[in-house]
Amino acid sequence: MTERVIDRPRSRGFxxxxxxxxxxxxxxxxxWEAVPAPATPPPADGPVALVIGSSAxxxxxxxxxxxxRAGIRGIGVCFEKPGSARRTATAGWYRTAATAELAREAGRDMVFLNGDAFSDALKEQVADLVAERFGGKLDHLIYSVAAPRRTDPETGTTYASVLQPIGAASRTRTLVFDGEGAPEVKEVRTAPATEEDIAQTVAVMGGADWERWIDHLAGRGLLAEGFSTAALSYIGxxxxxxxxxxxxxGAAKAHLEGTARTLDKRLSELVGGRAVTSVNGAAVTQSSTAIPGIALYVGLLRGVLGAQLVPPTAQLSELWDQLTGARPLDLDAEGRVRLDGWELTPQVQAAVAERWQRATTENIAELADLDWFHGEVHRLYGFAVPGVDYAAPVATEVAWPQEPA
Incomplete structure (x- = not known):
């Protein structure tokens, strides 16, 4: 097995x-250690769950x-690339291997499938696994897919999403780092989207594929009584x-929320089930760093909140408590689970806005937690993680978790 030293990453921006x-x-x-342990250990035969977008x-x-926390067993779906003697695997590949190992140690039967979540072939593979390995009934489905494009399995048409304003061009402040890690605050102008741009983004990031998953599983009779599903979202x-x-x-997220209302009604009638969107708080993720302005905003938010910024593991622990009935569903007027209240209080937003207006390249280090943000971006890819010896050689060819025979 080939080993090599990877002491620093090669990168292009984020x-x-x-x-x-x-x-x-x-x-x-x-x-894993940051996930709060449940008051009572979950049973070995915990709920069967499907997480679509499980690697990031x-x-x-x-x-x-x-x-x-919930003791789930079931299936994780993601789309990652393996490593080789010349290149590393994607970070999600390595994260999935590590997650599978933790699941085994915890005695949880969790299968990870690597493929195109938008395809009907993978939907059928998942359905077969639920039927043959997990008792034929699915209790929960989490939908967390952020993709640049999607091919419609029915028509073969490929849609591409864009990050653009609607109606007029926008100017927003953003944060970038040079090759040495020095920060710069600058303004970027983004041209407005066309109607075609909007339609294509909704086709990729809206609720069409989520609904297609539910249709496929329901058509196979695989939804358990009381089945619940949540699509993860953000308002900001x-x-x-x-x-x-x-x-x-945002147009795609609005479509996702409309899909949730449609699915909620159908699932209620079909299996006494629920469908919701879960509005999460801000975090540094591989998808969020691509959005103009988000890097500056999250860095300033951390500067205001410090350690009070709620990490994704804590937010999703709360979501699982609500989905499994450990706590009642806490919905807003639009039927959404809100896990972002800590971020959007008037006091926090006023403090971030004040820093946003004052931020310059010269003073940004005083207003934002740049060390934390820069480190979080690196940690997405396995760098700047405390306790890791980056001078030691490592094997880049890590096996995918063993799939069922």
Whole structure:
């Protein structure tokens, strides 16, 4: 097995070309430890769950929190690339291997499938697993997919999502780092989306694929009585709304919420079930760092809140408590679970807005927690993780968790 030293990442802005196997493993272990243990250990035959988008961001947090706090067993779905003698695997590949190991140690039967979640072939593979390995009934489904494009299985049409405002061009402040890690605050202008841009983004990031998953599983008779499903979402601050909530992604999120209402009614009639969107708070994820303005906003938010910023594992632990009935569903007027209250209080938003207006390249280190933010971006790929020896050689070819025969 080929080993090599990966002491520093190659990157283009917030896009990293390498990941570190040992760092990803340690990161997953740290996240696992951060999940609050339940008051009563969950039974060995816990609820059967499907997590779509299980290898990164809030989907990874949902998987780890579900395993440890809710005692789930079931299936995680993601789309990752393996390593080779020349290149590392994607960070999600290594994170999945580490998650599978923790699941085994906890005695949880968790299968991880690597493939296109938008395809009907993978939906059928998952349905077969539920039928043959997990008793034929699914209790929960978490949908957490952030993708740049989607091919419709019925038509073969490929749609591409864009990050653009709707109606007029927007100017927003954003934060970038140079190759040496020096920060710069600058303003970026983004042209408005066309109607076609909006439609394509909704086709990728809206509720169409989530609904298709539910239709497929229901058509096979695999939804348990009381089945619940949650699609993970975000609303965010007025500071970023032009490019996010009022932009193309926001249109897709609105479609996702409309889909939740449709599914909720259908599932209630079909199996006494529920469908909700879960509005999570801000976090540094591989998808969020691509959105103009989000890096500056999250860095300033951390500067205001410090350690009071609620990590994804804590938020998803709360979601699992609500989905499993440990606590009642706490919904807003639109029928959404809200896990972002800590972020959107008037006091917090006023403090972040004041810093947003004052932020310059010269003073940003005083207003935002740059060390934390820069470290969080690196940790997404397994770098800057405490306790990891980056001078030691590591094997880049890590096996995918064993799939069922």
């Amino acid at each position: 896009l990293f070309l390498d990941s570190h196997p040992a760092g990803c493993r340690q990161l997953v272990s740290d996240m 961001g809030y989907g990874l947090a949902a998987t780890l929190a579900g395993l440890k 601050s007025s500071l970023t709304e032009a490019i996010y909530r009022k932009g193309t992604i």
